[in-house]
Amino acid sequence: MTTPQVVVHRDKELMAQAAAARLITKIVDAQAARGTASVVLTGGRNGNGLLAALAAAPARDAIDWSRLDLWWGDERYLPADDPERNHTQARQALLDAVPLDPARVHVMPASDGPYGPDADAAAAAYAAELARAATPEDHGPVPQFDVLMLGVGPDTHVASLFPEHPAARETERTVVGVHGAPKPPPTRISLTMPAIRAAREVWLLAAGEDKAGAVAIALGGAGEVQAPAAAAYGRSRTLWLLDRAAAAKLPAGMYPPALS
Numbered sequence: 001m002t003t004p005q006v007v008v009h010r011d012k013e014l015m016a017q018a019a020a021a022r023l024i025t026k027i028v029d030a031q032a033a034r035g036t037a038s039v040v041l042t043g044g045r046n047g048n049g050l051l052a053a054l055a056a057a058p059a060r061d062a063i064d065w066s067r068l069d070l071w072w073g074d075e076r077y078l079p080a081d082d083p084e085r086n087h088t089q090a091r092q093a094l095l096d097a098v099p100l101d102p103a104r105v106h107v108m109p110a111s112d113g114p115y116g117p118d119a120d121a122a123a124a125a126y127a128a129e130l131a132r133a134a135t136p137e138d139h140g141p142v143p144q145f146d147v148l149m150l151g152v153g154p155d156t157h158v159a160s161l162f163p164e165h166p167a168a169r170e171t172e173r174t175v176v177g178v179h180g181a182p183k184p185p186p187t188r189i190s191l192t193m194p195a196i197r198a199a200r201e202v203w204l205l206a207a208g209e210d211k212a213g214a215v216a217i218a219l220g221g222a223g224e225v226q227a228p229a230a231a232a233y234g235r236s237r238t239l240w241l242l243d244r245a246a247a248a249k250l251p252a253g254m255y256p257p258a259l260s
């Protein structure tokens with residue numbers, strides 16, 4: 001388990017821009033070292049805000065987009081072209097603007113795809129795709145992602161792992177179907193904590209005063225099932241990227257003065 005590192009930025013726009021710059025550097029370094037990089041995207045306002053900031057970043061094309069594997073931490077189980085799909089929103093924010101290798105963009109199945117309404121079968125198929133991508137050096141059933149990003153819900157959920165929900169308790173499978181999610185839509189697909197914790201680095205994104213309570217709970221020692229964000233950590237780094245509003249309820253001295 002890696003001790004969470006907290007970085008606080010002035011506001012959500014600057015947090016998104018700084019996180020995007022951080023991601024560019026991380027991807028470029030991975031590609032320089034290993035010839036490839038893998039990143040897990042998250043849905044939601046903060047996740048898509050980061051992608052939009054990355055699309056606008058001057059150094060954006062320092063990334064070799066053809067050698068980048070993109071995965072999703074979760075997906076709303078809707079038809080493929082539904083505007084509420086995390087994939088649809090990521091395409092609009094960034095993906096359609098950069099020359100990715102389509103074979104390396106690993107989209108989670110849609111409800112109008114081969115598995116129809118069976119989100120559990122769709123989840124199993126994505127787990128199999130992850131397993132095929134894992135190498136012996138990964139030492140597990142999913143690749144050791146360079147960066148896995150997670151938005152944080154006001155109830156401390158990450159991906160589609162909600163407090164006290166069965167999916168938040170999963171310890172064996174790497175991807176599960178989620179039913180009855182409190183955040184619409186109710187049916188989703190999500191990586192589980194074992195898959196999340198395979199990542200080299202886990203970055204949690206939270207901006208806005210509506211996240212201040214969740215941030216304080218998750219960083220204040222809450223239980224892993226009661227506050228899934230508290231359970232999300234990377235093998236070598238766990239980084240919380242906040243704005244001042246989301247950090248407002250953290251104990252004084254828990255992080256350096258907010259970066260301007």
Ligand SMILES: O=C(O)[C@H](O)[C@@H](O)[C@H](O)[C@H](O)COP(=O)(O)O
Nearest residue numbers: 043044045046151152153158159
């Ligand atoms: O499918 C989803 O809804 C997201 O993956 C979800 O985990 C999101 O990241 C959080 O709910 C935070 O969302 P906001 O950044 O919009 O608050």
